[in-house]
Amino acid sequence: MSFILCKQVVKAYAVSGHEIVALRGIDFEMEQGEMVAIIGPSGAGKSSLLNLLGGLDTPTAGQLSVGGQNLLELKGKRLADYRLNKIGFIWQQVSQNLLAHRTALANVTLPMMLAGASPWQRRKRAKDLLAAVDMSAHNHKRPGQLSGGQQQRVAIAVALANQPQLLLADELTGALDRANAVAVMDLISDLREKYGLTVLMVTHDLEMAAYADRVLTLRDGALAQDMSGRESDPPKLDTEGRIKLPQTVQSHLADAHRIAVEIRPEGVLLRPEQDEDDNTEALLQEMLPQDTPPEKRRLRLFGRKKK
Numbered sequence: 001m002s003f004i005l006c007k008q009v010v011k012a013y014a015v016s017g018h019e020i021v022a023l024r025g026i027d028f029e030m031e032q033g034e035m036v037a038i039i040g041p042s043g044a045g046k047s048s049l050l051n052l053l054g055g056l057d058t059p060t061a062g063q064l065s066v067g068g069q070n071l072l073e074l075k076g077k078r079l080a081d082y083r084l085n086k087i088g089f090i091w092q093q094v095s096q097n098l099l100a101h102r103t104a105l106a107n108v109t110l111p112m113m114l115a116g117a118s119p120w121q122r123r124k125r126a127k128d129l130l131a132a133v134d135m136s137a138h139n140h141k142r143p144g145q146l147s148g149g150q151q152q153r154v155a156i157a158v159a160l161a162n163q164p165q166l167l168l169a170d171e172l173t174g175a176l177d178r179a180n181a182v183a184v185m186d187l188i189s190d191l192r193e194k195y196g197l198t199v200l201m202v203t204h205d206l207e208m209a210a211y212a213d214r215v216l217t218l219r220d221g222a223l224a225q226d227m228s229g230r231e232s233d234p235p236k237l238d239t240e241g242r243i244k245l246p247q248t249v250q251s252h253l254a255d256a257h258r259i260a261v262e263i264r265p266e267g268v269l270l271r272p273e274q275d276e277d278d279n280t281e282a283l284l285q286e287m288l289p290q291d292t293p294p295e296k297r298r299l300r301l302f303g304r305k306k307k
């Protein structure tokens, strides 16, 4: 059985009397030890998916299991235990990952203290982890005395404190410059080998996503599947600009009146179009920035601007 199993996962938020559907039926699996990156524009539902897997929120519908544990059945102490021991979570906001008044060392020992490790054990492991993230020289500094890149390194040590199986990283390099981002991703790759971690990361940076074994695209609450790896003879573009699509993809386009071709930040999208009416809205949508969340796009389309 897969290490992570998401089946038809739906997440809806109730906001002032109406519903925002952030995830509309996500199907997705991950093997133990795999590293997967999810890319997608802002508002696509990336954080919502990570929060569900981290046990920080519950799905509205669907099935969700991690390491054979059904997350929908976890409540109270067992849920707290899952969050504390099974998952390491790293956020984009460096300030969200660390407590400002504690030193690097005291930040790393905290989750172990909560999990009931002895003072000797937690001090030893915290020192080892800070050495593993190359921060030994800064054990006694507080976050405010460290750079953004250094704080993210400490955050990684905190996330690994209780030896989790799964590391969830929500745009962990999003607030870093390129050099620091690359250094942090190199570190994640090393630690993944060293501790046999399963890593699920969210990013909108293709260069960081390239560290993963697999990249999935999330847009408007739905995951795009990469079909190219399933064929023994992956599709290639010929000199005439033609491409032979896999059978499974052809069936999605077979009934289309015409096929729209869109250039997206992550590649080229082929979209079936039924008739002319569909086209008007699609064209209008194209005129708006692609990272606008869907509900805002709609509001702007109908000119309901609040001033």
Ligand SMILES: Nc1ncnc2c1ncn2[C@@H]1O[C@H](COP(=O)(O)OP(=O)(O)O)[C@@H](O)[C@H]1O
Residues within 6 Å of the ligand: 013, 014, 015, 020, 021, 022, 040, 041, 042, 043, 044, 045, 046, 047, 048, 049, 293, 294, 295
């Ligand atoms: N706690 C929340 N309450 C209400 N709406 C939310 C909440 N979290 C996210 N959303 C909405 O759900 C959608 C997906 O958000 P999110 O998962 O944060 O996307 P991403 O991380 O890809 O930017 C957005 O439309 C967002 O406004």
Ligand SMILES: [Mg+2]
Residues within 6 Å of the ligand: 046, 047, 048, 170
């Ligand atoms: Mg997000």
